[in-house]
Amino acid sequence: MTISNEELNWMYETMYKIRYYEDKMVEAYAEGKNPVFNIGAGTVPGEMHLATGQEPAAAGISIHLKKDDIVSSPHRPHHHAIAKGVNLNKMTAEIFGKETGLGKGKGGHMHLFDPEVHFSCGGIVGAGIPHAVGAALAAKKKNKDSVAVAFIGEGAANQGAFHESLNLAALWNLPFIIVVENNKYGISVPKSHSTSIPSNDLRASAYGVKGYYVKDNDPIAMYEVSGEAVERARNGEGPSIIEIETYRYLGHFQGDAEVYRDENEVTELREKDPIKLLREKLISDYNIEESEITAMESRAIKDVDHAYAFARESDYPKPEAALEDLFD
């Protein structure tokens, strides 16, 4: 599978947009939490899990997905949502708790649902996996060629839901792919203290599915193996597990003191940043013009800025709206 320039551009722009989105969220989240950090205070309260550094996983597979394909994402969902094409205005408004949000302010950052593009996420580790399996089942029942992708962290792969879901998806030969983002930590616990084997693609043989491993947070390698996995799923050749080695530059959530890792760890990681590397590659290996790149960057910035502006300008829901939307 060779990547076209168009695809490369899409990947770059998407990754850039995600990065910029998360950078802006760092700022928005900090607003109103100074001088003393209080998780419940400020413009955006509650827990905030950002995906800075993990863009390749989201972009590398989403490029192969259509609007009708399904994505289920965990507590760290922004990169997946953006790559899947979730309505950025409504998503941001939701994170800001506004009535114009995807869930009218009821869900928040861990609970983004955009049925238009078949995107959902949730705050319970591993719980989104069976949802994707069920969506894949629905696609099969409806004779659609859709594929369902569940993103999880490497920590989540030790949840029972992982095992049950893969067995079920394999048994029923569903168009299902699980992407394990190995960012090395589940909160403070390093992978070596949570997982008894080196990587989760090795678990593929436990279900009779295909396993892939992507090293070094490499977006193009991710593009390649994902392309194969998606094609297999669409062709009725069954599920896959893709594990990608990736990096979480920020704390588990904003406010995490990160006592469990070396201060220099992230500095080193940022040096081999995948967005920076891809930018260089676009120019050096693919002859894409600097101007084209800056145009993409500007467009991404504009979209994101617009979304934040939309969120800020929107109204809060009425308090009593809490009683709505329980039952249809």
Add this chain to the structure above:
Amino acid sequence: MTISNEELNWMYETMYKIRYYEDKMVEAYAEGKNPVFNIGAGTVPGEMHLATGQEPAAAGISIHLKKDDIVSSPHRPHHHAIAKGVNLNKMTAEIFGKETGLGKGKGGHMHLFDPEVHFSCGGIVGAGIPHAVGAALAAKKKNKDSVAVAFIGEGAANQGAFHESLNLAALWNLPFIIVVENNKYGISVPKSHSTSIPSNDLRASAYGVKGYYVKDNDPIAMYEVSGEAVERARNGEGPSIIEIETYRYLGHFQGDAEVYRDENEVTELREKDPIKLLREKLISDYNIEESEITAMESRAIKDVDHAYAFARESDYPKPEAALEDLFD
């Protein structure tokens, strides 16, 4: 690992005793359920899951276990209990709902606890696996060389608890063994409709543990692989998965109409019955005297008959005893 005559005799006597115990239970359970079967009526009410045909799994590993070793068993527990040396009188009294029972009549056939020999069981599929992991952890913490064995059915291997427990046991390098009794069915569902791969020893590589497969319900093969697995566990070499191909001669529970399988299936299975075959082998291959064998058989019968008599003669608990034993 070569088996001694003494060990062979123990295996034979144990299997014989289990078989006779279950045969007697078929009768006891039917008492008071004629002419119309009513699950809640008779001498022994409630669900009744018997292990007739599955004796090799229990005997083949238990021979390697000491009193301090731990066994956790599922809803089909009699064979494991007998092989582990659970007090037969108290166990039978418990099944009969008598106050002299292991649990004073509170537990019943699916809830037998004999802390003397570190035996427990339970009615929730897969739930006993982590208990054995925890017992193995306790053994390690106490610097004992005990091993913990969890028995499950092949259906249970698709529960999340299987995955989580194996990862944990492997990660912590615990003296833990899981024995999967593949009796081909989970209630009515054949293995091919529940499990995406041929056998669960193949799942060992998903955890970095050792996997063993025993064909043909063979007690001696079970003895051999179990001996290795137990030795490895005792020596700190980590967990194992043993899957044994076995057969369930009776319905899932007594009263099961078995609409889901061919009538001849069991007739054929009974022809290659492991107890019958072992008896023949004892005489032909190991030169054990017929008289020695009948002596073992008589002893087994006597023990079992005694246990049933004990159970029958014991009193029912007082109704108000229901309110006791909630808190210490």
Add this chain to the structure above:
Amino acid sequence: MEKTKQRLLTGNKALSEAIRLEMEKDENVFVLGEDVGEYGGIFGSTEGLLKQFGPERIMDTPISETAFIGAAVGAASEGMRPIVELMFVDFFGVTMDQIYNHMAKIPYMSGGNVKLPMVLMTAVGGGYNDAAQHSQTLYSTFGHLPGMKVVAPTTPYDLKGMMTSAIRDDNPVVFMFHKTLQGLGWMDQLDTSIGHVPEEAYTVPLGKAKVVKEGTDVTIVGLQMTTHFGMEAVKKLEEQGINAELIDLRSIVPLDRETILQSIKKTHRLLVVDEDYKSFGVTAEIAALAAEEGLYDLEAPVKRLAIPDVPIPYSRPMEQFVLPNAEKIVEEAIKLVNE
């Protein structure tokens, strides 16, 4: 019409007929769960359905409740209308996250943008010595957690009508059927478990209690088996000159508070009977309702009859001791009217 009226069905046949009729009408409806195929459901809820609809629509699953109930959530969010069976309600603990954090909350968290038109059906109840892990009803465990309708019909008529409503409902519904009220050949045979059921599809609303018998002296509230016991008790009370009103709750969420309050207004005495644990259970909520909104109507303290906060013991004398029955209801009702 005459003929239809006279047709008698057991609870389980009424239930499976409701599913059958909806499946014939709507191809998005399908069933998944353990042993729902060839076996027809351990308690007969899918009897005969595999034959008619085949394994694509009546799907046996592995013993993986988290995966297949979660898959039902995912399928429902993609427009299917799954009916998923949790074999015994007692097993909820291996999959409650999917039920209460996802099935029940996603519609709300999405601001109503995601609908989950699914039914989780499950068997409840004891009385046949199946011990602590297979005998519970857990009505309030589900009722306490918002976002799902929770219903527990008693009669074959209501089993069919409420299952039809549940399948057609665009909200997640937990449908609890009582094992003993399924009218299965291998369990206790009760009058209540067999009854008139029209052949055609019909609905019974979710969220409405039923006054089974009107009365003036005391209100007895029950559901499923305790309604059944209540019927027996009401007859015995009548013989003793006590005219009891019996309410069959039928639905835990929504809870029909109005019918109960109306009844208390009339009888001024309330006895709530439940096969679930006492504390924080159905008897608590209904007694609390009386204390909150019906206090001035009460002429005597509310009485609660339920499992006395112990796991269900296996042995018969002990199980019978903790379970409600007609005699215990009669006894409590007499105490109550003499108060």
Add this chain to the structure above:
Amino acid sequence: MEKTKQRLLTGNKALSEAIRLEMEKDENVFVLGEDVGEYGGIFGSTEGLLKQFGPERIMDTPISETAFIGAAVGAASEGMRPIVELMFVDFFGVTMDQIYNHMAKIPYMSGGNVKLPMVLMTAVGGGYNDAAQHSQTLYSTFGHLPGMKVVAPTTPYDLKGMMTSAIRDDNPVVFMFHKTLQGLGWMDQLDTSIGHVPEEAYTVPLGKAKVVKEGTDVTIVGLQMTTHFGMEAVKKLEEQGINAELIDLRSIVPLDRETILQSIKKTHRLLVVDEDYKSFGVTAEIAALAAEEGLYDLEAPVKRLAIPDVPIPYSRPMEQFVLPNAEKIVEEAIKLVNE
């Protein structure tokens, strides 16, 4: 003694001190859970313990709640005394089977032959916009199911004393600590979350409510944050000439019915305040208690203030709308005394 009395600790430090002291005394006590090691527990319950006891006794686990809580059950049955942390109570659904079918029932099902001396500790509560899956208390979800003690202390003094009792108890104890009452630097700062805590080990009994303030006009029952709000409310009510009695429940199972009934005898008015869902919750059980055993003492209908049976919404105005607070308590209490 003077010095000890003056020592102030936050809730989380009181809690971790209790664990430390018991671990020093009894080598069978150990801790396992997610991020209990280096991180010290997401809500600080194990702060500083890894350093002192090392990774063999303060064990970080994979995200496998069924396995590690089930392992705690297995270890307890073999004579250990594990303290196992479920990070947020909201996650109970992935592991409830181990909790309620095994931890809670094995002692009973074994006729008392197996003891499970273990503590399941877990964080509860909302109010900081963590939305529907991270903000619940679920008090009655645990309280309804028999076989486990369920406690929910409010003050640092009680957190330490009740944790000490819980560890020494031979029964399984669910120990719920409220996030906001841990006194963490990164959450709301409340007076109640910091308090006098003696240095030595001491016990506070499980199952005894505490009369925080005596009064004559109305009984307010709360627990954890609603006790905290109650304290504020009581002061405001005093300004308005209302002398309220405030009871801090502290324990859900066993429930101290006596203290509540005694209070109603005196005040004749009852307001129950809970951060859990209203229906089938703590407010239900306590209102029911009044209807059952305190009816003749009541001079006005019982009032219940709790989450109005919706999932906890994320956005601040909506979350504040559903949560109880001091103002709402004051308002309800005034209505109640004027009734």
